[in-house]
Amino acid sequence: MIEKTRSWLLGSKDNPQQYIQHAVQLIVSVAFLYAAAINYVTGASGHLNISIQLAMSVGTLGVWYRSRWHNDYQRMAVTFMVMITTITLPINWFLNGGSYGPTFFLNICVFMYITVAFRNNPPYRYFGQFFSVFVPIPLVIIEYCFPELISPYTDNETRLIDLASTSVVTSIFMLLMMENQTKKFLLRQSKVEQLSEQLRQLSEQDALTGLLNRRSFVNSFVEWKETKEYFTIAAVDIDFFKQVNDQWGHQYGDEVLIKASTLLAEISKENNALAFRTGGEEFMLMMPYSLNEAYQHIQILHDRFAEMKLLNGPVTFSSGLAEVKQDESQDQFLKRVDRLLYQAKNQGRNRTVVE
Structure with missing residues (x-):
């Protein structure tokens, strides 16, 4: 039952690129939903903040849906990358304590995700890496010049809860990236072994009769x-x-x-x-x-x-x-x-x- 549900949500493990992509999209969507719920329950943020987080959760879920069920993987992968680098990270910075919040940690995850997900697509990879590296610079400048734009934490306890939650999400994300790379390596190794065995058989078998040569x-x-x-x-x-x-x-x-x-x-x-x-x-x-x-x-x-x-x-x-x-x-x-x-x-x- 668990395997069927996971397959329904993420697709086939035989395609680790799409499998991990869908997992990341769902995690991001759930993370935004979780943040909105926590902010609503604790009253740590205003209605605007909560509305934005809900919108990001729904938007990310829509990207997952198009990618998973409409065979629009490549376009949705680029859309998701643009969303997290130019919208999600800046919004998280302004709504979650700026430099005192978890955005720096999330930015490292985003950089790793882009590097892995677009490994075979250099133009998009370079674009995403550029934004994930340089977007924090203007954000820091804006915070320094206009600190009133940053939504501060109501208390230190809320900040610690946010950082702890981000740590859990980050750890899960890292595990997914490692699983993705491991799966790719094993698939390549399996293909190499199959090709090696085919070449060995071709080198040892007579083409016409199938007997050894x-x-x-x-x-x-x-x-x-x-x-x-x-x-x-x-x-x-x-x-x-x-x-x-x-x-x-x-x-x-x-x-x-x-x-x-x-x-x-x-x-x-x-x-x-x-x-x-x-x-x-x-x-x-x-x-x-x-x-x-x-x-x-x-x-x-x-x-x-x-x-x-x-x-x-x-x-x-x-x-x-x-x-x-x-x-x-x-x-x-x-x-x-x-x-x-x-x-x-x-x-x-x-x-x-x-x-």
């Missing part, structure tokens, strides 16, 4: 060699693939590659293995098994290839299968498994040669 094979080979007691790799090559491309076209050839990759991905998923596309019609299947166990799974793959549903009939593959030795390099292993693959081709294809 040669770069990933190189990295996985090193990782498995460091972490596995033993593992076996099959070098898989689709038979007569060039003729398939020449006879049926490259689009059909791509379909063959995708179907073959799907079968390799299924086998790898079933056996905690990894499947890679390392060349045109060349694949690698890395399995955490001994040579005999791996051979059984390759035979299953042969059977599934024979059942492949393709427009011009199934295709076959030749394979070389070898267990990786701990004392050999990746290049040495690849030369060894390639020799086995060529033996399979020379022996008539559609078979696996084991070392």
Whole structure:
């Protein structure tokens, strides 16, 4: 219930800029309403002061309403900034004790708000910062020259209550600004992580088939060699693939590659293995098994290839299968498994040669 109410009032947290903007507008509106109520109850101010505070409360609420419910965020943000820098702060100065009141503290909050809210809009940011910095100067001069224009506090107790209330509002405001910046940072970090993960996947995946690519094979080979007691790799090559491309076209050839990759991905998923596309019609299947166990799974793959549903009939593959030795390099292993693959081709294809 609380979350729904907060969402209704402030909007989505996924847009921290607008979320905090609406929160600040509501706080300012409530603060003016609270000040008017206190002044009315205590008799600390006259009817003119109370009327102005009520008008500021209603005006700020109207800005919030236009921004929140009429998708007029940008224009209302500028309107709100102009209102607080050129109207709210001067009025607060004259009606709340001048230099003895809380306006200086509020001015610091306004400066911080403008800096954060208009971070991506320099012209408006500079305008607001200029006014929030320099408006107090003429106000001090006016107070010095015409002290009768300042509405003094009726007693010191009223002044302390006003300062304490302002301190609470200021603290809440600071927390909102911190939450805004934290939320922005977390959103940016999340986007960076998502983009980083997408780039990582793109750098490690084959674009056509979705299998891992040669770069990933190189990295996985090193990782498995460091972490596995033993593992076996099959070098898989689709038979007569060039003729398939020449006879049926490259689009059909791509379909063959995708179907073959799907079968390799299924086998790898079933056996905690990894499947890679390392060349045109060349694949690698890395399995955490001994040579005999791996051979059984390759035979299953042969059977599934024979059942492949393709427009011009199934295709076959030749394979070389070898267990990786701990004392050999990746290049040495690849030369060894390639020799086995060529033996399979020379022996008539559609078979696996084991070392």
